[in-house]
Amino acid sequence: MQPYELSLADAARAVSAGELSPVELTDSVLDRIDAVESRLHAYVTVAADSARTSAAAAEKEIARGRSRGPLHGIPMGLKDLIDAEGMPTTASSRVRADHVAESDSAVAAHLSAAGAVLLGKTHTHEFAYGLTTPQTHNAWDHGRVAGGSSGGSAVAVAAGEATFALGTDTGGSIRVPAALNGVVGLKPTYDLISRQGVTSLSWSLDHVGPVTRTVRDAALVLAALEGPRRHAPGDGAAAEAGDLTGLRVGVPRNYYFERVSPEVEASVREAIGRLRELGAELVEVEIPMTRYIQAVQWGHMVPEATSYHERTLRSTPDLYAADVRVLLEAGEFVTAGDYLRAQRARTLMRDAWAKLLGQVDVIAAPAVPMTAVKSGQDSVEWADGTVEAVSDSYVRLSAPANITGVPALTLPVGQDHAGLPIGMQLMGRPLDEATVLRVGRAYEVAGAAEEFGPAAAVGRLAPVAA
DSSP: OOGGGSOHHHHHHHHHTTSSOHHHHHHHHHHHHHHHHHHHOOEEEEOHHHHHHHHHHHHHHHHTTOOOOTTTTOEEEEETTBOOTTSBOOTTSGGGTTOBOSSOOHHHHHHHHTTOEEEEEEOOSGGGOOSSOTTSBOSSOTTBBOOSSSHHHHHHHHHTSOSEEEEEESSSTTHHHHHHTTOEEEEOSTTTSOOTTBOOSOTTTOEEEEEESSHHHHHHHHHHHHGGGOOSOOSSOTTTTOOOTTOEEEEESSSTTSSOOHHHHHHHHHHHHHHHHTTOEEEEEOOTTGGGHHHHHHHHHHHHHHHHTHHHHHHOGGGSOHHHHHHHHHGGGOOHHHHHHHHHHHHHHHHHHHHHTTTOSEEEEESSSSSOOBTTOOEEEOTTSOEEEHHHHHHHTTHHHHHHOOOEEEEEEEEOTTSOEEEEEEEEOTTOHHHHHHHHHHHHHHOSOSSSSHHHHTTOOOOOOO
């Protein structure tokens, strides 16, 4: 196994034991980038020289007995909405082509303090306003979408171009690409992780979180991101034995399994069955206010995004991609009354979800209704004859966690007939990342399938073809 193939936890153990140096690890990942990046386009910017300098500094510190923890000397990528001092933050847009960050964002500062090695900036759907990241190719099939808007981060982690990465999630933008590329994505509780220095799409829905190869890795990164605000254990050791006795897992009887591909449903239900084998009690639950989800999501995101871009949309509209410009212009027609009604509905929805999560510890459901579609595909037709836009389809199952602000984790639980990854989503109570991670880690340790499961495939990279 090459160093770039290691999970964060395994790399950290090897570095701590003196079996692997940060320089060797970083060089291995940079070599991997050189080998596959021309086919994947996960990165906007690769800062190889500064990464090697940081890795060398980490190696010296660790050799002197000054380890900063498990992220020290570990190479990672940042979604190109997240400021890192002296590096461009382009948001994958011509609008920000000349922008260079003057200081670190809060999360970049936390990771720097933890000793992580910044490799560069990963692609996003322009200004995070989309679910496909069209400039980046899926790590498992280059003819399919990477998912968005943190597509570059997910592909980089899945292909070995970063040991971990950060993304942002406004309507599923961490979880969707993580699911489509067979990696782990965590959207923490709203406002748990600082968004200072992060380009906004919709300030009331935006979240920052990790993309990793394992649930254990996600816990390690979360601990560093929280800094002094820590609420959840970050050692990644929870549920190593896989015992979920006494834990209640909510299984939706409505919404989450509607308009979902048969292969996705089968894999997720099988994974939920494995949670019962690990001791969890399965409880059927009714998802509340489902008819309002799309209206509430778009009722917040569209006007907030347009407000953020108001000046540049008027001064340089031609610099935006056509799909993003249309959405931004549409936001000018949302009335104040519409926005206030969306806020009122959101409050009611949060209250209803709080009652729901009083009945169970986590909710388990599909992360996305289908695996990665072919690049350029605009819509999907379901068995009932319903035709749905691809972007609406991908956001449909992830938006509730953004609206309510609850923590949500996606992890790989299977593959479809074409070998494309399928993800399961776990949602929990606000600030209870510990339980969500515990359930995900228990599944991960146990392994959910003989041919494809975390026990057999932890750290397994996507088979990047020539």
